[in-house]
Amino acid sequence: MAKKICLLSTSNLKHMTLSALYTDYMDKHNIDYDIIYIDKYQIDESHNASNAYKYELNIKKEWSFIRKWIHYWGFKRFATKILIENNYDFIIVWNEFTAFMFADVLKRNFAGKYCLNIRDYHHFNLFFVFNRLKKAIEPSAFTTVASDAFIPFLPKKDYLMIHSLNNRFLRELSPHTNLKPKDKPIKILYLGYMNFPQHAIKLIDELANDNRYILHFIGAGTEMIGEYIKDKKIQNVVQRGRFDPSETPNILKDVDIIYALYDVGNKFVDTAISIKLYYAIYLNIPIIVFKNTYMEKISHRLGIGFIIEKDNYYNVGNELYEWYHSLDIRTISKSRSEFLKSIKISHDMLEEKMNIHIK
Known part of the structure; x- marks a missing residue:
C-alpha cells in the first residue's frame, strides 16, 4: 500500500x-x-x-x-x-x-x-x-x-x-568559460527579496555612473532603490520589482558578479549560506560578500569572493575592477568542480533518507 x-x-x-x-x-x-x-x-x-x-x-x-x-x-x-x-x-x-x-x-x-x-x-x-x-x-x-x-x-x-542548489532551475544555464572583457561593463546582479537596501545604496553611491559597471537589483523590496536612482539621476543601475521564480535562469544568464551584501553582526545573516552563493558557484562567477560572515569563509576558500568590510566602500570601484580582471577562470572552475561534488554528496544523502522514509 x-x-x-x-x-x-x-x-x-x-x-x-x-x-x-x-x-x-x-x-x-x-x-x-x-x-x-x-x-x-x-x-x-x-x-x-x-x-x-x-x-x-x-x-x-x-x-x-x-x-x-x-x-x-x-x-x-x-x-x-x-x-x-x-x-x-x-x-x-x-x-x-x-x-x-x-x-x-x-x-x-x-x-x-x-x-x-x-x-x-x-x-x-x-x-x-x-x-x-x-x-x-x-x-x-x-x-x-x-x-x-x-x-x-x-x-x-x-x-x-x-546544499541549496536547485538543479531544476539552473540546468538551463551554462557555466561561464570567460570573464567579461575590459572593453565591456561588468554586470552585477542582486536577485531576490531585498532586506538590507541601505548597503545597496552605499555601493550604488560608490559606483554611480561608472561606465565600468552596470548594476541590476531585481526583486520585491528594491523599490526604494528605483526611487533613489531616479532622484540621483544614476544611469548605470537598473531596478525591477517582483519576478516569477521561473524567470530566474533567464535573469541570471548574462550576469558577471553576484551581489550578496546582507548585514553583519547578527547570527541570522552571519551563519547563513545564501542561495546566491550557489548561483555564483553554478555559473562559475564571483560574488560580493561582507567580511566576518560565513559567506566570506566559503567564497574566499573557493576563490570567488570579493570581500567588503561593512560601511567601508572607499575606492571599491577600482579595487573590484582590478580584482575581477586578475581572476583566473580555470582556477575558479577547478574550485567549482570540487564544490559541486560535495553538493552532489549531500543530495545523495538526502535521497538515501527519502528511500527509507518516503518511497
Whole structure:
C-alpha cells in the first residue's frame, strides 16, 4: 500500500524552490503527495501535488505584532485538522517556523514520521524558541540544515547539511568559460527579496555612473532603490520589482558578479549560506560578500569572493575592477568542480533518507 506523504509549510510555494529536492524525487518515483501551505498573496501556484490545502492569509502592514501573530497561528488549527484526519505516513516540514508552530502536534501524533528542514537561524538563542524547536527536532526521523554554521546553536542531533542548489532551475544555464572583457561593463546582479537596501545604496553611491559597471537589483523590496536612482539621476543601475521564480535562469544568464551584501553582526545573516552563493558557484562567477560572515569563509576558500568590510566602500570601484580582471577562470572552475561534488554528496544523502522514509 502506497504511503501517504505531505509537505507542510508556512510559506508560499514560490518561496520554497528548494523543496524541489523532495517533490522531484516523489514525481520521479510516482509517489503521490499533498501540500498544506500558507498563501500570503492570494495567487494560484503550479504544483504536482494530488491535493493542495491552501490557507489564505491576508495580513496588513499596519496591524500590531499580536494581531499578525494570531492570524498566522490560525494556520495551525487549519493544518492540524487536515494532518490528523489524513493520518499521513510521513510529513516533510518546511522551514524552522513551521517546525516551531507544529512542534507539539508533530511530537504527539507523528513521532519518527516526519523530517524537518531548517532554512535560517531564527532566535535559537531564546530559551522558549530553543526548547520548542527541540521538541520538534528530537523525535524527527531526520533533520536537515541549509548551513552547517547553524548546528552549534541547535539541539544535539545528527543533522544533514543539504546544499541549496536547485538543479531544476539552473540546468538551463551554462557555466561561464570567460570573464567579461575590459572593453565591456561588468554586470552585477542582486536577485531576490531585498532586506538590507541601505548597503545597496552605499555601493550604488560608490559606483554611480561608472561606465565600468552596470548594476541590476531585481526583486520585491528594491523599490526604494528605483526611487533613489531616479532622484540621483544614476544611469548605470537598473531596478525591477517582483519576478516569477521561473524567470530566474533567464535573469541570471548574462550576469558577471553576484551581489550578496546582507548585514553583519547578527547570527541570522552571519551563519547563513545564501542561495546566491550557489548561483555564483553554478555559473562559475564571483560574488560580493561582507567580511566576518560565513559567506566570506566559503567564497574566499573557493576563490570567488570579493570581500567588503561593512560601511567601508572607499575606492571599491577600482579595487573590484582590478580584482575581477586578475581572476583566473580555470582556477575558479577547478574550485567549482570540487564544490559541486560535495553538493552532489549531500543530495545523495538526502535521497538515501527519502528511500527509507518516503518511497
